[in-house]
Amino acid sequence: MIYPIVLFGDPVLKKKATDIPEGEDIKELVQDMFDTMYAASGVGLAAPQIGKSVRLFVVDDHPMMEDGETGIKKAFINPEILEEDGEDWAFEEGCLSIPGIRADVDRPEIVKIRYFDEDWNEHVEEFDDIHARVIQHEFDHIEGVLFTDYLTPFKKRLLKGKLANISKGKVDADYRVKVPKK
Numbered sequence: 001m002i003y004p005i006v007l008f009g010d011p012v013l014k015k016k017a018t019d020i021p022e023g024e025d026i027k028e029l030v031q032d033m034f035d036t037m038y039a040a041s042g043v044g045l046a047a048p049q050i051g052k053s054v055r056l057f058v059v060d061d062h063p064m065m066e067d068g069e070t071g072i073k074k075a076f077i078n079p080e081i082l083e084e085d086g087e088d089w090a091f092e093e094g095c096l097s098i099p100g101i102r103a104d105v106d107r108p109e110i111v112k113i114r115y116f117d118e119d120w121n122e123h124v125e126e127f128d129d130i131h132a133r134v135i136q137h138e139f140d141h142i143e144g145v146l147f148t149d150y151l152t153p154f155k156k157r158l159l160k161g162k163l164a165n166i167s168k169g170k171v172d173a174d175y176r177v178k179v180p181k182k
Helices: 027-039 129-142 153-167
Strands: 044-046 056-060 073-093 103-116 122-128
Touching (some): 044 129
Antiparallel strands (some): 056 073
16 A cells, blocks of 8 residues: 655654554555655655654665665664764755755764564664665654754745645645645
C-alpha cells in the first residue's frame, strides 16, 4: 500500500514517536514504507511522514551513490543513536514532507546506531558520509525534528511563506500528499 506523505504543519511531524512493541509483526508496514518512499522518489522515509508516530524509518540511498559506491537498504526499528563523530559537514537536504525546499544542513560525518531490523534482529552499526546523513535525517523525524529546524532565523524568515503554503497543500509534488487539518 502506498501512503500519502504528510506535509509540513501536521503535528505528527513535530512529535517524538513511540517505540514499537518488540516482536510486533511490522513486515507489511516496512514494505509499505519502502513502496511509498519509492513512489515519491525518496531515499528515506520515517513513519511520522505517513502519519504513524512510531520509531521506524526506512532507507535506500542507492540513487545517491556514485559509480562503484555501494548504497544501503535497511529498515530501522526503535533506533537509538549511540554516537556521532567526525567533522560536521554541510550538504543540501530536502524532505518529502517539505516539497520544493532544500537547504544546507551541517551534520557529523559518522553515526553509530543501535536498531532492530524487520525480523527483530538487533544491530549496532557505524555509518559514514551520505549513509550517515540520510540516517540522521530520518532519525530526526522520529524525534520530531525537521531539517528546517536547523536553519538560521534569517533563512526561516525567507521560507516562511513557502512553508505556510505547503501546510495549506499548495505544493507541486508528483506523489500523493496529506494536507494538515486545521
